[in-house]
Amino acid sequence: MTERFKRRGDFIVFSAFSVLIIFTIVFAQEAAKVSYPTGYRDWAHVKSMLIFDQKHPLFNPFGGLHHIYVNGKGLNTYKEGGPFPDGSIIVFDLLEANLEQGAYLEGSQKFVGMMQKDSKKFKETGGWGFDAFEKDTKSSFVKDGGKSCFGCHAAQKDKDYVFSKYRP
Amino acid sequence: MTERFKRRGDFIVFSAFSVLIIFTIVFAQEAAKVSYPTGYRDWAHVKSMLIFDQKHPLFNPFGGLHHIYVNGKGLNTYKEGGPFPDGSIIVFDLLEANLEQGAYLEGSQKFVGMMQKDSKKFKETGGWGFDAFEKDTKSSFVKDGGKSCFGCHAAQKDKDYVFSKYRP
Numbered sequence: 001m002t003e004r005f006k007r008r009g010d011f012i013v014f015s016a017f018s019v020l021i022i023f024t025i026v027f028a029q030e031a032a033k034v035s036y037p038t039g040y041r042d043w044a045h046v047k048s049m050l051i052f053d054q055k056h057p058l059f060n061p062f063g064g065l066h067h068i069y070v071n072g073k074g075l076n077t078y079k080e081g082g083p084f085p086d087g088s089i090i091v092f093d094l095l096e097a098n099l100e101q102g103a104y105l106e107g108s109q110k111f112v113g114m115m116q117k118d119s120k121k122f123k124e125t126g127g128w129g130f131d132a133f134e135k136d137t138k139s140s141f142v143k144d145g146g147k148s149c150f151g152c153h154a155a156q157k158d159k160d161y162v163f164s165k166y167r168p
Numbered sequence: 169m170t171e172r173f174k175r176r177g178d179f180i181v182f183s184a185f186s187v188l189i190i191f192t193i194v195f196a197q198e199a200a201k202v203s204y205p206t207g208y209r210d211w212a213h214v215k216s217m218l219i220f221d222q223k224h225p226l227f228n229p230f231g232g233l234h235h236i237y238v239n240g241k242g243l244n245t246y247k248e249g250g251p252f253p254d255g256s257i258i259v260f261d262l263l264e265a266n267l268e269q270g271a272y273l274e275g276s277q278k279f280v281g282m283m284q285k286d287s288k289k290f291k292e293t294g295g296w297g298f299d300a301f302e303k304d305t306k307s308s309f310v311k312d313g314g315k316s317c318f319g320c321h322a323a324q325k326d327k328d329y330v331f332s333k334y335r336p
Binding site for chain 1: 209210211212213215216217218219220221222223224225226227233235237243263265269270271272273274277335336
């Protein structure tokens with residue numbers, strides 16, 4: 001093999017390897033995402049909470065009435081305890097809270113947040129994939145792979161990173 | 169037949185007839201009741217509302233955070249409209265609302281109300297059986313066969329006597 005061919009061969013190997021690395025990075029980023037939780041309104045309702053005052057530390061961005069829903073895979077863990085199995089999905093559905101005559105009524109949706117358990121895929125964030133979706137377009141708006149979400153949820157490590165509790 | 173036997177026969181017929189009437193009345197009263205909606209926490213969640221101020225006309229007895237749930241038979245009517253089919257059950261789960269730091273959190277249960285559709289059995293109250301249950305004992309405390317409940321729900325005749333609306 002001539003020096004020229006050897007260099008050319010090295011270049012091809014190097015290029016192919018580079019493309020492989022780029023593909024791996026792109027694929028890994030895609031894989032870390034979760035999908036919009038279609039059908040969650042038919043799932044079991046875990047609990048609700050109304051944050052109405054700016055003095056509440058979570059008012060921005062969680063001001064309003066939120067409902068927590070869980071899919072069939074995760075429901076039993078809420079009831080019985082223990083770590084959530086892979087496939088569990090928890091939804092945080094945030095609505096405007098409209099004040100009328102001494103009552104708060106459900107208003108329009110603000111956004112949908114969710115956690116999806118996959119202990120291998122999301123091992124860097126406690127086994128949970130986090131994301132949030134715009135109210136109308138349902139497009140994801142969490143840009144850091146859920147690290148900011150996990151920043152708060154990490155405090156709940158002994159409850160498998162979940163804040164909400166189920167009432168019987 | 170002597171006069172004495174005739175009178176005795178009349179008395180027996182009269183007695184038997186009286187017992188039949190009493191049994192019919194007792195049975196009809198029993199039949200008009202609905203049973204505690206066991207398992208409703210696994211049903212679909214329709215909507216919620218928080219009544220926190222005494223100035224709200226429904227504060228007594230509905231002050232607190234309430235959730236509306238519907239069983240599988242009734243869910244589609246909430247989504248698509250039309251009259252609810254027999255067997256539909258709608259639950260009104262009323263909880264204390266605890267004020268903390270600019271937010272209302274779910275407190276202990278106050279009581280559970282429910283409507284059960286049976287267009288033949290409950291035709292005097294719009295085809296719905298109404299009842300409400302104590303939080304701990306789960307014993308019924310509606311004593312008028314649901315007529316007082318129906319008094320308010322009658323205004324919703326064009327919506328099959330149901331107040332709550334489903335958000336998609």
